[in-house]
Amino acid sequence: MGGGLEGPQKSNGKGRELLLCVLPWPKNAGDKILKEIEREYPNLDVHYFEDSPNKDKSKNTTVPEDLQQRAKVMATLSWLPPNVQAAPNLELIQFFSAGTNHIAQHPIYTDSEIPLTTASGVHGPQIAEWVIMMNLIHSHHYPRYYELQKDRKWENYGAEGRDVRDMVGQRVGVLGYGSIGRQVARVAQAMGMDVIAFTASPRESPESKKDNGFIVPGTGDPEGSIPSAWYSGLDKDNLHKFLSQNIDLLAICVPLTEDTKHLLSTPEFELLSKSNPHKTYIANISRGAIIDQSALITALEKEQISGAALDVTDPEPLPKDNPLWTAPNVLITPHISGGTTRYAERAFQVLKENLGRRKRGEKFVNLVDRKRGY
Incomplete structure (x- = not known):
């Protein structure tokens, strides 16, 4: 030691x-x-x-x-x-x-x-599980039922149960189609979801869509064959085109660089809100600074998005008095989604x-x- x-x-x-x-x-x-x-x-x-x-x-x-x-x-x-x-x-x-x-x-x-x-x-297997788990927890209203269990209350919210949207036919947008994003896509496809991908550089040929990095056997999307559509570019126009595709689950998997800092802010949340009447759920497993955190809190408060699952924040650790803790429909974990034995x-x-x-x-x-x- x-x-x-x-x-x-x-x-x-x-x-x-x-x-x-x-x-x-x-x-x-x-x-x-x-x-x-x-x-x-x-x-x-x-x-x-x-x-x-x-x-x-x-x-x-x-x-x-x-x-x-x-x-x-x-x-x-x-x-x-x-x-x-x-x-x-x-x-x-x-x-x-x-x-x-x-x-x-x-x-x-x-x-x-x-x-x-x-x-x-x-990191692909365990982080993809975290992303799908958090989306399910949100869509099935599990936090409410967990609180009821702690209070030993048997209350059936019938209307809430009928409000559950299962994942079949929903669309997941993978922002950053690397090893983690590809495993998110694999699991999402198995659950009946449509997958679209966004990458910094164009992936127009079959060869360019391949994953040339390390792959845990039996996981991911080695050939890049899962997405029904690919989008690319570091400019806002291309990003906005991607975000306009009626995305139900947005998985943020891009690295933190000068180009990606505050990649998602007020205009992006407004665009997501306009493009999907059911509202997008956001899962961030990348770095907290990818999102403009104050803009995220506003988007949650205005119900421009349905909620957010965050394994990363800005800063880390997140201070106890930070308003993100109490923002509506947010789930926060302390940067642990990549952990596995x-x-x-x-x-x-x-x-x-x-x-x-x-x-x-x-x-x-x-x-x-x-x-x-x-």
């Missing part, structure tokens, strides 16, 4: 390469894949440090300078050497997060060309894939484009 070496370490003989892992899981969380990596790469030394959780500021993970100097490949969630000079031999940094915006001001991000890769793709194992699978690509001289999977920010 807190920076101690986990398990026996191999020698640091000449000619050997070092994989440095600094992660907030115990080593046994990814032991299965780590052992596969060690068998496949017998010339690789693995040093593992369990990083302190972000909330525990009293503990700081200390990685010896000689290991930072030797490291060829690094696996991390957020810990990094202080600068490029501290880790001159790094040829790959595998992040165990979906994005890298949390380290975008770090010198290794801004002042180096070390390839950075993410764990994008490992399989997380570390799947992220190590991405690392294993990239070690293979490095050996073969191929392009890394989930390679970060620093200019685009993801």
Whole structure:
């Protein structure tokens, strides 16, 4: 814990390469894949440090300078050497997060060309379940019945029950058709929903619609065949065209960049309201700043949208006195939709894939484009 070496370490003989892992899981969380990596790469030394959780500021993970100097490949969630000079031999940094915006001001991000890769793709199953779960909780009026259960009251709101719209024939708009959005689409389609997708760049050919990132087997939309329509563009006109398509469930899955900050504000909520008489339900699992939060509160109060499920807010943690807590028809969870007992194992699978690509001289999977920010 807190920076101690986990398990026996191999020698640091000449000619050997070092994989440095600094992660907030115990080593046994990814032991299965780590052992596969060690068998496949017998010339690789693995040093593992369990990083302190972000909330525990009293503990700081200390990685010896000689290991930072030797490291060829690094696996991390957020810990990094202080600068490029501290880790001159790094040829790959595998992040165990979906994005890298949390380290975008770090010198290794801004002042180096070390390839950075993410764990994008490992979050799809659990986050898609969260999105569909929250939509069902809302549409079936479950919060009211949960309160009745706590009070031991058996009250049948007959009219409310008749007001439930099941998901068959409804439309889900997936704003950001990456690995998470594709799994939302897969589950939504299985429930009888129509799916439309929005991406930053056009996806006009079958090849461009494919998912070239890491895919959890049996999930997602590898060929990009699920959406009945695709929309694209970073300008407001194209975004508004997408939002005008009578969307019942809007799943926000775009990364946070300068282009996407406050992507949804008053004009967008007004447009959603006009385009769907049933009112759109919004689920945000991306980053809180994608939405103009004050505009969202107003849209909820004016009933321009039917409600919102938020796993992310701006800021985080959300202050106790923030009016979002008491806005009507809002459900808030503390950035937990990506959690699963399989997380570390799947992220190590991405690392294993990239070690293979490095050996073969191929392009890394989930390679970060620093200019685009993801």
